[in-house]
Amino acid sequence: MFRTFGFEEFWFILLALRWTIALTAIAFAGGMVGGLVVALARTSALPMLRYPAVALIRVFQGTPLLMQLFLVFFGLNLFGFKIDPWFAAAAAFTLHASAFLGEIWRGCIEAVPRGQFEASWALGLGYKDRNVSVILPQAARIAVAPTVGFLVQLLKGTSLASIIGFIEITRAGQVVNNMTFQPMVVFSVVAAMYFALCWPLSLFAKRMERQFSKALAR
Amino acid sequence: MTADPIVRMVNVEKWFGEFQALRNISLDVHKGEKIVLCGPSGSGKSTLIRCINQLEKIEQGKIRVNGIELTEGKQNVETIRQEVGMVFQQFNLFPHLTVLENCMLAPTKVRKASKADAAATAMRFLERVKIPEQAEKYPAQLSGGQQQRVAIARALCMSPKIMLFDEPTSALDPEMVNEVLDTMTDLAQEGMTMVVVTHEMGFARKVADRVIFMDRGEIVETADPETFFTSPQQERTKTFLGQVMH
Numbered sequence: 001m002f003r004t005f006g007f008e009e010f011w012f013i014l015l016a017l018r019w020t021i022a023l024t025a026i027a028f029a030g031g032m033v034g035g036l037v038v039a040l041a042r043t044s045a046l047p048m049l050r051y052p053a054v055a056l057i058r059v060f061q062g063t064p065l066l067m068q069l070f071l072v073f074f075g076l077n078l079f080g081f082k083i084d085p086w087f088a089a090a091a092a093f094t095l096h097a098s099a100f101l102g103e104i105w106r107g108c109i110e111a112v113p114r115g116q117f118e119a120s121w122a123l124g125l126g127y128k129d130r131n132v133s134v135i136l137p138q139a140a141r142i143a144v145a146p147t148v149g150f151l152v153q154l155l156k157g158t159s160l161a162s163i164i165g166f167i168e169i170t171r172a173g174q175v176v177n178n179m180t181f182q183p184m185v186v187f188s189v190v191a192a193m194y195f196a197l198c199w200p201l202s203l204f205a206k207r208m209e210r211q212f213s214k215a216l217a218r
Numbered sequence: 219m220t221a222d223p224i225v226r227m228v229n230v231e232k233w234f235g236e237f238q239a240l241r242n243i244s245l246d247v248h249k250g251e252k253i254v255l256c257g258p259s260g261s262g263k264s265t266l267i268r269c270i271n272q273l274e275k276i277e278q279g280k281i282r283v284n285g286i287e288l289t290e291g292k293q294n295v296e297t298i299r300q301e302v303g304m305v306f307q308q309f310n311l312f313p314h315l316t317v318l319e320n321c322m323l324a325p326t327k328v329r330k331a332s333k334a335d336a337a338a339t340a341m342r343f344l345e346r347v348k349i350p351e352q353a354e355k356y357p358a359q360l361s362g363g364q365q366q367r368v369a370i371a372r373a374l375c376m377s378p379k380i381m382l383f384d385e386p387t388s389a390l391d392p393e394m395v396n397e398v399l400d401t402m403t404d405l406a407q408e409g410m411t412m413v414v415v416t417h418e419m420g421f422a423r424k425v426a427d428r429v430i431f432m433d434r435g436e437i438v439e440t441a442d443p444e445t446f447f448t449s450p451q452q453e454r455t456k457t458f459l460g461q462v463m464h
Binding site: 113115116118119121122123124125126129133134137138141 | 271273296299302304308310311312313323324327328373376
């Protein structure tokens with residue numbers, strides 16, 4: 001009673017692609033907001049802001065993404081939330097992205113030359129104006145390439161959400177494989193879809209990197 | 219209160235870890251006065267002026283600027299910084315902003331000036347440093363000398379009570395040193411209060427009211443330029459002058 005892999009099966013996986021993209025988009029958007037907060041806290045002069053940011057980054061860097069996913073998934077249940085793969089995956093990946101983008105952007109903020117900070121202090125610019133008008137625009141230029149690089153990691157990482165029952169393309173591939181028993185075909189298709197998304201992003205990141213090093217050389 | 223000095227430093231001490239950068243520094247800078255600080259590298263002269271707007275924090279002593287105590291109070295520090303213009307060795311222009319935007323940023327954000335007013339002020343000062351035609355360019359498109367003149371204009375746009383210059387010509391190619399020194403001389407003649415760290419002894423002789431020689435974090439000798447260059451009192455000053463004057 002096995003089916004053969006045909007258009008219908010392909011279509012089933014392709015439809016699941018939107019959930020891969022949606023989960024990535026939510027996590028990335030949330031991670032941009034969270035990451036900015038983490039990066040600013042991490043570079044703050046105040047220890048009470050800096051230390052929690054350091055702790056958060058260390059925890060997320062030092063544990064596997066899958067464990068983070070499990071802990072949020074089961075942890076939410078513990079606190080009385082209904083087990084919902086969508087919500088758990090979105091929350092876990094957002095936290096994960098916040099910590100990693102926070103650390104990436106910390107590096108970018110610290111890469112802005114010291115003289116830029118000193119010039120803004122000397123002009124009497126306050127915290128907000130200094131960051132909005134001087135430091136962050138310069139850090140953002142440095143940040144584009146590594147940020148897109150992280151987006152690629154994040155997109156591939158969403159495949160782990162299949163383990164908690166979130167139906168994205170990896171999970172869809174498993175479902176199709178259970179019906180067809182053609183793992184090489186099925187998972188090649190799934191891998192090709194990841195590749196089709198990630199490769200252009202990687203190219204974009206490479207191009208931004210080259211542009212940035214050119215701008216520096218000027 | 220009118221006789222109050224613009225800057226009063228009393229018994230200031232500053233350490234970088236184990237290294238004492240400033241030893242018992244007391245210095246008054248009066249309105250309209252031009253002071254040149256000189257001394258061998260590592261003598262603490264840059265550190266001294268960087269303490270005046272708290273780019274460096276001091277460990278001991280007192281600094282008053284424009285009648286305001288430069289204490290730990292963050293508010294005081296920001297208020298003082300608005301009144302103190304600073305020009306750096308490396309210019310430190312904002313590379314992502316045009317020359318005009320560099321000059322307008324602090325007046326619009328800190329003084330809440332309107333865009334039109336800030337632009338008018340900026341153009342006035344860019345004309346004063348003789349580069350109004352570069353207003354729409356980015357810093358990277360200018361020569362070092364031009365960048366430093368923009369940096370001077372940028373500081374002047376905040377109408378500071380005092381201007382600090384931290385080796386403003388040390389990073390410049392030789393042929394550009396004079397355009398910057400000329401700008402500073404003009405500024406001095408217009409009555410600006412200035413503290414200048416420099417190795418340009420010709421500038422010191424021509425412009426300074428007082429020349430201060432520092433060595434190992436101490437003020438060794440203070441004199442008017444004439445006395446300083448023709449009959450220095452201290453051995454260390456004589457040695458230093460012997461090395462820099464040729």
